[in-house]
Amino acid sequence: MKHVFLINPRAGKGDRAARLQAMANRLAAVHDLEVSCLLTDRPGAAESLARALAETGEPLRLYVCGGDGTLHEAANGIAGYSNAAMTVIPAGTGNDFLKNFGPDAAKFTDPENLWDGPDFPLDLIDCSGRLCLTIACSGIDARIADSVHRYGRLLSGRGSYLLSVAVNFLCKPIGRRWRVELDGEVIEDDFALVSVCNGRYYGGGSMPVPQARMDDGVLETILVKNVPKATFARLFPAYSAGAYRKFPHIARVVTARQVTITACPGEEDIVTCLDGESFRSREVRLGLSDKRVRFFGPAGCSPNATAR
Numbered sequence: 123m124k125h126v127f128l129i130n131p132r133a134g135k136g137d138r139a140a141r142l143q144a145m146a147n148r149l150a151a152v153h154d155l156e157v158s159c160l161l162t163d164r165p166g167a168a169e170s171l172a173r174a175l176a177e178t179g180e181p182l183r184l185y186v187c188g189g190d191g192t193l194h195e196a197a198n199g200i201a202g203y204s205n206a207a208m209t210v211i212p213a214g215t216g217n218d219f220l221k222n223f224g225p226d227a228a229k230f231t232d233p234e235n236l237w238d239g240p241d242f243p244l245d246l247i248d249c250s251g252r253l254c255l256t257i258a259c260s261g262i263d264a265r266i267a268d269s270v271h272r273y274g275r276l277l278s279g280r281g282s283y284l285l286s287v288a289v290n291f292l293c294k295p296i297g298r299r300w301r302v303e304l305d306g307e308v309i310e311d312d313f314a315l316v317s318v319c320n321g322r323y324y325g326g327g328s329m330p331v332p333q334a335r336m337d338d339g340v341l342e343t344i345l346v347k348n349v350p351k352a353t354f355a356r357l358f359p360a361y362s363a364g365a366y367r368k369f370p371h372i373a374r375v376v377t378a379r380q381v382t383i384t385a386c387p388g389e390e391d392i393v394t395c396l397d398g399e400s401f402r403s404r405e406v407r408l409g410l411s412d413k414r415v416r417f418f419g420p421a422g423c424s425p426n427a428t429a430r
């Protein structure tokens with residue numbers, strides 16, 4: 123069995139690569155394991171490195187050291203390979219994925235809790251060919267997340283968030299005219315956002331659909347219609363706390379197997395964010411992937427620990 127620490131030295135604040143490499147060396151020495159470290163040298167590197175390791179066919183335990191973006195890339199690399207399993211040692215900024223594990227999330231910081239932990243399959247969202255572990259969001263939330271990344275190159279975390287909210291929320295309309303197809307049902311309307319949830323957390327801890335479970339073969343999609351800005355600001359805390367049932371005239375949750383979002387003629391491209399990584403397109407097709415990813419974690423942990 124190969125144990126590989128896949129380290130993103132650019133994740134989070136400050137370079138933790140040296141500390142993570144020391145952790146890997148200690149794990150090898152204490153348990154007489156074959157442990158190596160790989161550093162990502164560019165965006166996208168975690169995916170190609172993870173895929174290359176999985177393609178060898180050798181039994182693999184991959185410790186993804188980074189945030190949600192690095193985890194997203196690694197999952198795209200190893201999904202569907204039965205010889206490969208992955209876990210995460212949180213080294214990112216938000217680490218929203220681990221919030222699904224509740225209090226056990228803290229145990230993921232120590233590889234002693236991970237190296238011989240049980241593995242279990244997790245579902246994945248297929249979004250126009252890319253795979254997403256937690257939440258695939260399109261709309262105002264994705265536009266804000268996208269700008270936070272862009273402004274983050276110039277400003278602090280809080281500064282880039284505030285500027286992003288100002289630009290996307292205060293200076294531009296919230297709604298976009300989309301045609302949304304949910305299995306057979308077609309709705310054309312102005313939408314604030316449409317988020318397909320496998321996991322429960324995104325955007326630094328918002329939990330739109332608390333019943334979403336990561337291994338039940340079901341995706342929960344929340345649709346929020348366009349509303350005046352003051353209404354959106356007033357309802358956002360309830361949306362973030364999973365209380366969408368409090369405003370049924372605006373929000374609705376469905377378990378459609380196929381969701382297609384198409385920008386209406388004249389409307390700008392749709393911004394979609396997958397595990398925090400964003401892209402633009404005219405149309406987004408979402409559904410349960412036929413691939414799953416093998417995930418390992420501390421004994422007794424559950425990716426549904428906070429589901430309700």
Ligand SMILES: Nc1ncnc2c1ncn2[C@@H]1O[C@H](COP(=O)(O)OP(=O)(O)OP(=O)(O)O)[C@@H](O)[C@H]1O
Pocket residue numbers: 130131132133134135162163164165166167188189190191192193195213214215216217218398399
């Ligand atoms: N050597 C590198 N140089 C620049 N960017 C890199 C490098 N290696 C990986 N990346 C990119 O760094 C980005 C940020 O990584 P990641 O999302 O894991 O951390 P984060 O943004 O701090 O955490 P979170 O997403 O949990 O808030 C990813 O999009 C990844 O592609």
